Amino acid sequence: MARGACVWMMAAVLLVPGVAEAHLKDYVLNEHYYTAKQGEVELAVWTDVNFPEAGNDDTYNTKHQFEVEYGITNRLQVAYYEVYAWDRTDDWQRDAFKLETKYRFADAGDWPLDLAVYVEYENPNGTRESHSDEIESKVIVSKDLGPWNLVANFISHRAVNEHESWQFEYTAGVSYGLTPRTRLGLEVKHELGDSEDFDFRGEDHKAYLMPGIYTSLTPNLRLLAGPVFGLTRDSDEFQLKSIMEVEF
Numbered sequence: 001m002a003r004g005a006c007v008w009m010m011a012a013v014l015l016v017p018g019v020a021e022a023h024l025k026d027y028v029l030n031e032h033y034y035t036a037k038q039g040e041v042e043l044a045v046w047t048d049v050n051f052p053e054a055g056n057d058d059t060y061n062t063k064h065q066f067e068v069e070y071g072i073t074n075r076l077q078v079a080y081y082e083v084y085a086w087d088r089t090d091d092w093q094r095d096a097f098k099l100e101t102k103y104r105f106a107d108a109g110d111w112p113l114d115l116a117v118y119v120e121y122e123n124p125n126g127t128r129e130s131h132s133d134e135i136e137s138k139v140i141v142s143k144d145l146g147p148w149n150l151v152a153n154f155i156s157h158r159a160v161n162e163h164e165s166w167q168f169e170y171t172a173g174v175s176y177g178l179t180p181r182t183r184l185g186l187e188v189k190h191e192l193g194d195s196e197d198f199d200f201r202g203e204d205h206k207a208y209l210m211p212g213i214y215t216s217l218t219p220n221l222r223l224l225a226g227p228v229f230g231l232t233r234d235s236d237e238f239q240l241k242s243i244m245e246v247e248f
Contacts, residue, residue: 024222026214028241029187030151030173033114033142035104036071036247043068044245054237061087063095075104096124108144116140118153132159147177165194181216185226207231210241220247 023034024042036042046065053059062085069079081098104116118138136157143150152172158164169192175185191205192198199205212226221244228239 024216024220024245024247025224025243026149026175026183027151027173027185027187028212028214028224028226028243029189029208029210029228030153030171031102031118031138031140032151033104033108033116033140035075035077035102035116036069038071038074040071041068041248042070042245043248044243047240047242047244049240050236051238052236058088061085065098075106077102094125096122098122102140104140108142114142114144116142132161134159149175149177149183151175165196167194168192168198175214183214185212185214186210187212187226204234205232206235208235208239212241221245 025044026032026034044065044067046063046067048063050061050063051059052061064084064086066082066084067079069077071077079098079100079102081096081100083095083098084092085095086092098120100118100120102116102118104114105111106114108114116139118140120136120138122134122136124132124134134157136155139154141152141154150173153170155169155171156166158166169190171187171189173185173187175183177183187210188208189210190207193205207230208228209231210226210228212224214222214224216222223242223244225240225242228236228241230237230239
């Protein structure tokens, strides 16, 4: 399914020549600062290959997200996601749909730190007894320093239909512009627990490290990919993540 979508996106790029290059995604674990320009449409296929226990093939599973982004203004975008999952037990299933909006407060470099906010609503596929809708918010901070970029996401999320506390985590990343179209990066993601169990050093919280390469194959087609390594005992041991993104 994901392979077919990628082929379709590649064909779309070849049929729409001459599109001006915008600022497509620069990270995988981090939500980046930039938004689609007014009237722009961006399509993306996210592919996660997960190995919770690297030595146990029975735990192997995948997740695929199909995203459509639209720029309402040059600083405000909305997006819709369809999410599908596969594992050996349940085979293919529709996992969720998500709605997202992101707003950035100024153009890059206008403020000492570039600042944006992000809100996402997720509706899992399944009954209310076993799944809950979820809302997630992010504060995105970014800074360009010559060929370098620094980014951090401060994240909170909670179940909507259940009496649960807010959960907290953060992601951070640094990337270097190797060429005008290619960046090398290093990202981290770390869960911090909830308001009653907040801890930067909790061994029962998931933490990940991801080196990545983010490159534009054409001015309007971008590939981001890298391996993800679990750093704590509760983390998946190994993952492979990629995003294929095309802009119209």
